[in-house]
Amino acid sequence: MNVNCLRIVPSQPQVKFISLFSRTHNYSLLKLSSSVVMSYDKEFAAAKKAASIAARLCQKVQKALLQSDVQSKLDRSPVTVADYGSQALVSFVLERELPSEPFSIVAEEDSKDLRKDGAQDTLQRITDLVNDTISIDGSYGSITLSTEDVLKAIDSGKSEGGSHGRHWVLDPIDGTKGFVRGDQYAIALALLDEGKVVLGVLSCPNLPLASISSDYQHSADKEVGCLFFAKIGAGTYMQPLNGSSPVKVQVTAIENSEEASFFDPLIRNLDFPKQKLGVKAPPVRIDSQAKYGALSRGDGAIYLRFPHKGYREKIWDHAAGCIVVTEAGGVVSDASGNPLDFSKGKYLDLDIGIIVTNQKLMPALLKAVKESLEEKASSL
Numbered sequence: 321m322n323v324n325c326l327r328i329v330p331s332q333p334q335v336k337f338i339s340l341f342s343r344t345h346n347y348s349l350l351k352l353s354s355s356v357v358m359s360y361d362k363e364f365a366a367a368k369k370a371a372s373i374a375a376r377l378c379q380k381v382q383k384a385l386l387q388s389d390v391q392s393k394l395d396r397s398p399v400t401v402a403d404y405g406s407q408a409l410v411s412f413v414l415e416r417e418l419p420s421e422p423f424s425i426v427a428e429e430d431s432k433d434l435r436k437d438g439a440q441d442t443l444q445r446i447t448d449l450v451n452d453t454i455s456i457d458g459s460y461g462s463i464t465l466s467t468e469d470v471l472k473a474i475d476s477g478k479s480e481g482g483s484h485g486r487h488w489v490l491d492p493i494d495g496t497k498g499f500v501r502g503d504q505y506a507i508a509l510a511l512l513d514e515g516k517v518v519l520g521v522l523s524c525p526n527l528p529l530a531s532i533s534s535d536y537q538h539s540a541d542k543e544v545g546c547l548f549f550a551k552i553g554a555g556t557y558m559q560p561l562n563g564s565s566p567v568k569v570q571v572t573a574i575e576n577s578e579e580a581s582f583f584d585p586l587i588r589n590l591d592f593p594k595q596k597l598g599v600k601a602p603p604v605r606i607d608s609q610a611k612y613g614a615l616s617r618g619d620g621a622i623y624l625r626f627p628h629k630g631y632r633e634k635i636w637d638h639a640a641g642c643i644v645v646t647e648a649g650g651v652v653s654d655a656s657g658n659p660l661d662f663s664k665g666k667y668l669d670l671d672i673g674i675i676v677t678n679q680k681l682m683p684a685l686l687k688a689v690k691e692s693l694e695e696k697a698s699s700l
């Protein structure tokens with residue numbers, strides 16, 4: 321069965337059902353426990369707040385980075401400061417907003433390097449940035465974190481995840497290359513419950529509010545900063561990071577693969593399916609999970625990710641993006657059409673590749689990928 325997302329079914333009192341909703345099959349129901357229906361409302365609100373506040377810290381660092389001279393652009397330290405600062409802030413906000421919940425975060429960074437001799441200045445810069453951002457936000461009174469508080473907040477991200485209980489999944493800056501260039505990056509935060517992604521938030525500070533499809537260059541609206549958020553069974557929304565009202569988004573309805581534009585990752589990829597599908601539309605090239613956000617609102621139709629053999633995809637690079645796309649009506653699968661399994665710990669453990677598109681294009685895309693992989697294998 322090709323299960324693509326979880327949907328909550330309003331049910332009888334005292335009984336929690338979660339429906340495994342298949343795009344290709346009918347509903348089936350899974351009784352998880354005899355408690356109340358989960359809404360994840362508090363967690364959803366906390367995740368949006370955390371990813372929005374972290375975006376402010378990243379914007380500040382990126383702006384300073386771009387204003388500095390070329391030499392310091394080659395220096396990784398601003399990225400480091402923003403990565404750690406973003407992770408510390410997300411962890412701080414989640415803990416503050418959800419004080420009564422068990423706390424587990426699977427995240428990209430840990431504090432090991434910051435605890436080494438010689439890292440004191442960097443740690444102090446991170447701590448100052450975190451405190452400035454908290455103070456400007458104003459929700460947490462006059463609280464000031466010490467350097468030790470910041471290290472502890474970063475290390476909340478040491479969880480291994482897995483198939484039991486709840487785990488936050490965080491990439492504090494996804495697309496660090498784009499971040500350094502002044503291009504696209506994302507703060508990606510998702511919640512796993514019993515191994516399934518139940519909500520996700522993608523904060524994309526540089527993503528234009530208008531579509532970035534090929535005619536974007538001609539668009540008059542150059543305003544940037546998008547927050548995508550999705551919760552199981554509740555659709556996907558995009559909200560300007562400036563706080564204006566959210567709008568519901570949907571993946572493209574394109575059925576003809578010739579018209580389908582690809583989001584090309586900047587990593588090594590499988591190019592043959594494009595030729596097989598006869599794709600004529602120009603590709604959209606952006607860094608990070610902003611690709612999932614842009615695809616969820618129909619800026620492009622297909623995202624294929626086939627890194628070199630041996631590369632292990634991490635859950636924080638796909639968890640938030642996956643639910644943002646599936647709740648917008650899209651499909652995210654491995655090369656065989658199976659849903660991604662986020663219950664195995666830090667890694668996705670895919671044999672090969674990730675495919676993201678709408679439901680109409682998926683069968684043709686799976687066929688093209690299969691044939692491409694077979695041809696590639698027989699040519700070796």
Ligand SMILES: Nc1ncnc2c1ncn2[C@@H]1O[C@H](COP(=O)(O)O)[C@@H](OP(=O)(O)O)[C@H]1O
Binds near residue numbers: 497585587608628637
């Ligand atoms: N050789 C490789 N193959 C596949 N993914 C890679 C890779 N090297 C790095 N990545 C991952 O790809 C992410 C960027 O994706 P994209 O190319 O779509 O922008 C990186 O996230 P970080 O920037 O958070 O490290 C990193 O996790």
Ligand SMILES: [Mg+2]
Binds near residue numbers: 491493495637
């Ligand atoms: Mg990443």
